[in-house]
Amino acid sequence: MREAVVAAVHAELVEHGYAGLTVENVADRAGVHKTTVYRRWGTVDVLIADALDHTAETTWPVPDTGTIEGDLIAIATEVADTFTDPDHSSVPVAVVAAALQSDRALQAKRRFYAARQEAAARVVTRAVHRGELPPPADPVEVIRQTCAPLYHRVFISGEPVDRATAERAARAALAAARTGLL
Amino acid sequence: MREAVVAAVHAELVEHGYAGLTVENVADRAGVHKTTVYRRWGTVDVLIADALDHTAETTWPVPDTGTIEGDLIAIATEVADTFTDPDHSSVPVAVVAAALQSDRALQAKRRFYAARQEAAARVVTRAVHRGELPPPADPVEVIRQTCAPLYHRVFISGEPVDRATAERAARAALAAARTGLL
Numbered sequence: 001m002r003e004a005v006v007a008a009v010h011a012e013l014v015e016h017g018y019a020g021l022t023v024e025n026v027a028d029r030a031g032v033h034k035t036t037v038y039r040r041w042g043t044v045d046v047l048i049a050d051a052l053d054h055t056a057e058t059t060w061p062v063p064d065t066g067t068i069e070g071d072l073i074a075i076a077t078e079v080a081d082t083f084t085d086p087d088h089s090s091v092p093v094a095v096v097a098a099a100l101q102s103d104r105a106l107q108a109k110r111r112f113y114a115a116r117q118e119a120a121a122r123v124v125t126r127a128v129h130r131g132e133l134p135p136p137a138d139p140v141e142v143i144r145q146t147c148a149p150l151y152h153r154v155f156i157s158g159e160p161v162d163r164a165t166a167e168r169a170a171r172a173a174l175a176a177a178r179t180g181l182l
Numbered sequence: 183m184r185e186a187v188v189a190a191v192h193a194e195l196v197e198h199g200y201a202g203l204t205v206e207n208v209a210d211r212a213g214v215h216k217t218t219v220y221r222r223w224g225t226v227d228v229l230i231a232d233a234l235d236h237t238a239e240t241t242w243p244v245p246d247t248g249t250i251e252g253d254l255i256a257i258a259t260e261v262a263d264t265f266t267d268p269d270h271s272s273v274p275v276a277v278v279a280a281a282l283q284s285d286r287a288l289q290a291k292r293r294f295y296a297a298r299q300e301a302a303a304r305v306v307t308r309a310v311h312r313g314e315l316p317p318p319a320d321p322v323e324v325i326r327q328t329c330a331p332l333y334h335r336v337f338i339s340g341e342p343v344d345r346a347t348a349e350r351a352a353r354a355a356l357a358a359a360r361t362g363l364l
Contacts, residue, residue, distance in 0.1 A: 156329075
């Protein structure tokens with residue numbers, strides 16, 4: 001049942017967005033009784049949180065291009081591509097919205113990004129082992145710096161993202177990492 | 183009347199946050215008839231958008247410490263301080279939440295950040311004139327890079343911000359700007 005409900009949350013978000021998500025529509029689409037969905041999840045924010053927990057359980061393939069520049073550009077490009085495709089962006093947009101309204105969603109979002117940042121930081125520790133970078137005080141900081149300008153455009157300044165902004169963000173993070181600042 | 187309503191929006195957000203904001207409470211606090219507030223603003227998201235437009239009309243004092251490093255650290259520190267004080271963070275948090283639900287709020291948020299980023303970029307053009315920096319292709323990009331890691335922590339990864347994270351973000355942006363990458 002959880003699989004069906006999670007899939008329905010994703011499909012409903014793609015079609016109607018966060019503002020149009022209702023427990024009723026998710027139940028209908030999943031073919032599950034409304035009362036069951038209400039009893040187990042309660043609100044749309046909990047549905048979104050559980051869908052995110054479900055995504056967090058899948059393995060994310062960490063880029064391995066052979067260079068730290070290639071890896072960081074791959075990570076940034078994946079973020080930019082997510083937010084240029086409405087089918088892909090509807091879920092992270094809903095997650096940020098839900099986390100601003102629900103503590104359960106906020107905790108799910110924190111766990112999700114902590115796990116992804118930790119996984120992505122492997123590209124930094126690999127680069128340190130290859131002698132490409134001085135060891136950063138915090139390898140995750142290189143990942144934050146790589147992704148932050150893209151999320152800032154999407155959620156704060158409301159400016160567009162594309163592969164050029166992704167490459168620039170990755171190269172800027174790398175420049176800071178090379179000077180030993182991160 | 184607008185002044186009273188805008189002040190009431192701020193006060194209500196500080197006390198009850200975005201989830202607790204209602205047109206009724208804003209009207210009560212402002213001493214304005216409910217029907218008038220409904221007719222002129224309609225929803226809480228429009229109230230938030232108008233409060234933001236009002237803030238955008240006030241002049242923001244651009245830091246001028248004498249060095250680009252000092253100026254960028256001042257800008258980043260102001261962002262970090264905003265988000266470590268619940269009295270100050272409730273408004274920007276509500277703005278981001280409202281912009282995810284309302285096109286009117288989204289437009290207000292875009293205008294606000296475009297104006298602030300443009301104003302802040304004056305510290306970059308001044309530094310170029312002083313010979314501290316090579317001329318960036320886009321002076322605003324230095325500002326985005328300075329502030330983005332802080333907003334990313336607050337709204338995306340849900341990690342804390344403080345003056346140390348602010349200084350690091352400013353120094354990393356400056357390192358990228360010095361290499362001519364921005």
